[in-house]
Amino acid sequence: MKEVSTHQKTISLKQRRAVALAATVCVIVIFWYLWRRESSRLGAPAFFTGFTLLAGLVILALLGARRRLPMLPLGKVSTWTQIHLYVGFFTTAIYIMHVPAIVAGGMFEAFLSLVFLMVTASGFYGLYASRTLPKKLTAVETQHRFDRLDWGRNQIAAMAEQTYSELTEPSAREVLQTFYQRALSPFFISRPSLAYVIVPSGTRRRKLLGDLKELDRYLESDGRRVAGKLAALVRRRDDLDYQFALQLRLRCWVVFHSILSIVLLAAALIHMLIALRFAG
Amino acid sequence: MRQDKLDFPPSPGGDRPGDRWMASPRSGDAGQSPRVLTWTGRRRRVVTVTLLVVSVVVFLVIATVPSATIIRPGELATPHAQILAGAVTKEKCAACHTQASLSPVSWFLSAGDSHRDVTQDDLCLKCHHRMIPENLALAAHNVPLSVRVELTEAVRLASKNSGNMGSGSMHRFIPDAAVDQNKVSCSTCHKEHHGADGDLRAMTNDQCQTCHSSRFGSFAKSHPDWNGWPYGRGGEIAFSHTTHSQKHFPGWKSGAREFNCATCHPDAASSSHADGARVGEVVRVASYKHSCQACHEESMNIQAGEGLDFVSLPTLSAESAREIPGWPTASIGFADGVVSPLLELLLRADPAVSGSLRRIPNGDIARLPVDDPAVDKRLARVAAEIRKLINDVDQNGQSAIEERLLEIGISTSVFRPVLRSLPPQLIESANQNWFGDSVDSIDQPLIMASPRGRFRLVAADDGDLLGSSLLNSGGDADGLLENDLLRQPDDSSPLLEDQLLEDPLTVQAEPMRATVNDVPAASLVGLGGWYRDDDRLSIRYHGHGHADPVMVGMIETFAQLNDGDPLKQRFFQGSFVAACVSCHSAAKSIPSRWTAQAKIGKQNEFTKFSHRPHLNVSALGDCVFCHRTRSAKDSVNDAITLAAVSSTNEEPSDFMPLDRQQCADCHNAKAAGDDCTTCHRYHLAP
Structure with a gap:
């Protein structure tokens, strides 16, 4: 009976991942359509994807805030981490829609692009690390702080x-x-x-x-x-x-990811101000 | 007990997760050793130092590197990059962004008076105002709303007639435009900073159609038929391809010279008419010398040989002539003659005379009612003005004519070739020969100024053409001249008393008037030019050859008149003028156009086309593949329904219309492309 329950739990986890991934892909497709629609109607697709991207970065940064506010009833950190993970996928797709080139030409824009790409790459590494390192750590007999x-x-x-x-x-x-x-x-x-x-x-x-x-x-x-x-x-x-x-390794990754995230958010806000100022 | 079962002492307490410091692990007693940083403490220190370093680096970069280098979302497209290559860094951005001329601090402040109301579009037009009308620059297609409404309706009807409204698939779901069609900024369509290879004119079909109420799917299936295009857009040269190809050059029948399109439409690059043209472009019309002269030169010269009057004295009744001092005897009789168009134009300077001239139907005095005192009075007024004109020109030369043209609002610049060719001495001699040399002021009482002796001298001269005129040959048998004052001058008549009769100057003028050439004057100007015709008492011009500058000047002068003006119509109906305008139909427009203008490169039509890429296709190298002249086999209905209607003569085009499907064979998504911008331009120049 216990095995069945464990098995059901495993299936549930896979299903949950599948559903979350499918939902993320659906949202990306919807935003892709809206982006194309905005482009087709001679609107401002760059502003649409830009503000979406900025909103995504803010949501991603909220995970760090949640960890620093454990006393508030803001939900489980694991839930926030899952949200962080799929919003990360989403923002990566929006970034590809937003930029004319993967790495921009200007000094500041190139810096912003590289920071985003590094944060994204570290995020994907974090995804991999969070799936493998805990198993290795728990496989060792004694746990240490x-x-x-x-x-x-x-x-x-x-x-x-x-x-x-x-x-x-x-x-x-x-x-x-x-x-x-x-x-x-x-x-x-x-x-x-x-x-x-x-x-x-x-x-x-x-x-x-x-x-x-x-x-x-x-x-x-x-x-x-x-x-x-x-x-x-x-x-x-x-x-x-x-x-x-x-x-x-895990701690260095967290520091690297968080420092670049702070820089990215600050640079993105500056980029937004510049874009608003120079638009039209 | 296992050998590796180890018992370690419990770990020292006193530290908590999140603490920045803890006791040194090397000490057995935490109280005696210095503290060490925990991971949290080290992490905060690393984060702080890193952010400080980044901030310092950013500050240094901002302080040392030009802002245009720092803030650049992408490279400019090549055309803009080339133009701005020589500009200093700050001006590069400020050329398109007013904000770039300001410091970052001022971003958050008011732009100031110097940049108030200056938009990016204004900066675009600073360079592009030659191609785009500034007042309509932000209107869709650079045309007023009323024009867009008309065009929309035309497209809707064309779509409906083509039966393509229901075809297509996804084009119905194209969203409506996000822009106001009366305020379409340049950056709405032209996306900069996409690199040197970025196409500033790149537009998708959906983007083109988002503003349109009538939307289409693919070109092959859904585009409306264009009926007569490219025919019927007007032309400067009237030419019938049908008669030339099928009647005048039926080479396929007789083996004679075959009609060859390239004779008149050679490759522009090999033609002297299109310097700098690219290979493959087709000249719209070759020169007269190469294409028309061989057949049309002789007939044109015959037609032009009829000449055109500058001034001709009408024949006045005796009652009317009596009021004109010195009016030639040869021009006295039944009211007759034609007021030439050029003369009428010059006489219009006087409003009263202009009114009298308008009452003369078609300038033909003979069509006026006889025995009408009012008519005589009007004719006398006209004749007096003619007399005054000749006198003015005699005394003041070309300026007298220019002043008259300017008074009626005619630009004299086009008439100057006429003036340059017209010698004032010709007018002077005409004045002396026709009116005598006693040029009295016509403001004096007319009857008092009449030199009685003139008529005697003219009538008595055997060599004068008047010797065989009505005045002489009629003899006494002519009842009309019985008791004519001119034939039997009554010296006792107080009306003919003239104190100048005894004037020695008057006597000296007699030999001049007696010298009249028997040779018709017109025959003396076989190669063209001005001459005085004493038979008709007129000054005429005979043209010769193609592109006669005097005729060009006259035609361009009359072209300035309103199309509804009877004088303009009368001038262009003259056979001499018709010799020019029957081919140069656009010469009558304002301004006159004599040569066929190339359609390629013109910015005033939505549809653009270049022969260049098409002629690279072997099948299309034969002009007839696309341009098939209408033959007798083609039904009239086809011609009327399908053919273009020329905007100038509203006659059906002599070409069969182009078939859209014929274009669609190549212009589809898999071959030559079927984008809207392939054949249509957005910006319409005036």
Whole structure:
């Protein structure tokens, strides 16, 4: 019974997306017709699409306002996000109707075009990221708040140092000392590399764990216990770095998208004033 | 217990989502370490710094880069870009935008007096006023509303007659125009800033038709028939293609010279008549020398050889002549003669005489009733004015004629070739020969000024043509001249007393009057020119050859008269004038047009056409493919229904009308295109 309910929910989500997409396409078609109609009747199609575009940008910006006003009963953020998503599709189509060239010729208009295109591209990336990164983040065993990742990283490094110091048997200490000092200690102490942050992978993790496993045959039971604990710390640290990389990516995207959105809105308002001033 | 089961201490508290600061994670005791920025704090800092940087960059750009470079929604179209290429940056925008001459601060303020009521359309017309009438620049098609209403009705009727009103599909759903048709701004149709390749004249069919009440679908299926177009638009040269092709040049029958369209309509580029014309354009009419002279020169000269009077003395009755001092004896008798059109025109300067002239039917004095004292009085008044005219010209020359023309509102510029060719000495000699050299003031009592001795001298001269005139040859048997005062002058009559009889100057004039050439005067000017005809007591002009400047001047002078003026009609009915205007039918219009004007490039018609692209199609290289002359096989109904009606002579065109379907074979959406703007222009020049 529970499976059926889950299945129904999945279908419902797909249907909801299909309906939303169909509605968006219908609205775009309607506005396309109105745009052509305005053009055919020698009206001002550029003003029609321009003000529509500006209105779309304002609606898109309202998502940020909604997030900053959680105390007001303005509906769920998820609903606002869905609206944001489809209005984004809509404004992209209106932009294509509005501009004579994808990138305008004048300095300001070219800047405005590029900002719009960057916001649009980042929005589509955000759509992709919001569909993939959360799954990756939840696949990791432990969840961390972003601001506490450094604290967690330090805790893991401290625990690794403490674990290594627990090793009293000389032969085992001799086996692990060099590996710990050359490989494990820098791994636990240092922050992840930029390459890892950009493209997080399991290569580093597999290499360290493989090397630790190779040392097992030279260790007694106590040494193996310590090595196993160090391996657990390696996995924990790698998970943490993975969380860091993905969360940082999402957060950087949000900052990039929001900063450009502010610039875009301001530039669009200036463009509107210029267009009104120079019209006719 | 699993080896990787790790127990970490709980995370330090004290930080909340949204806080900008938190304790350093490297410290075990949060109170002893400096704070560090949270992600929220770092994000706000990044956003702030970024916006500040953007603002500074924007400020620097505005301060250093010209506004025309910053604000430019797109490149100009090539024609405008070329014109403005040399202008300084600020003037480039201000050429079309009054706002561009103002600072951005003033955008939000009043434009000021200097730009008040100056619209973008005014700036457009600053350059384009030569092509577009300024008073109608914003009216649809640059024509008044009344004209548009007429055209709309004409199109509606044409559509109805074509039976195409119901055809077409989507054109019924074209929305109504968003603009006032009496105030259509230039930018409504001409969209700038679409780049160098942008077509400023690009218009869709829907955009063209949005203002129209009668709308069409495709050209092939729905466009109304155009009936007689392109015929019937008037022409400057009267020419029958039917008779020339089928009667005068029936080459297909006899093997003689074949009628060839290119003889009169050669390629403009190879013709000397169209300098700079592009290859493929067709000359509307070739020169007279190339196309007409071979056949029409001789007949034209014969017709023109009849000549035209400048002045001719009418024959007055004795009662009338008695009132004119020095009126020639040869012009005394029954009231007769014709007041030539040119003479009547010059006499119109006097309103009283003008009224008398209007009472002479067709200028023919012989048609006036006889024995009517009022008629005699009017004739005397006319004759006196003729006498005065000759006297004026004798004394003042060309200016006397110019003044008379100006008094009746005739422009003298076109008449000057006539004046230049007319020697004042001819008038002077006529004055002396006809009226004697005692030119007394005609304001004196006429009867007192009559030189009695003149008539005796003329009548006694054997060599004079008057010797065989009615006055002499009639003899005593002519009852009409019995007791005629002229034949039997009564010296005792106080009316004929003349103190000048004994004047030695009068006596010296006798040899001149006795010298009369036996050769007809007209034969002396075989190559054309002015001459004095003492037989008819007239000064005449004989034309010769094509484009005689004197005839051109006379015709253009009379063309200025109202079409309803009987004098104008009489002048153009003269055979001598008809020699010119029978072919140059438009010479009678104001202003006179002598040469056929090329229709291509003219801006006063909705429909435009160029032969150039069509003649590249091999089948269309044969003119007859489109322009088929009407033959006997074509029914009259076809000719009347289909054919054009010439605007000048209202006779059916000698061409069969063009078939729309014939054009539509190529002009469809898949081939040569069927856009409205392919064949129609929007702006109509006056």
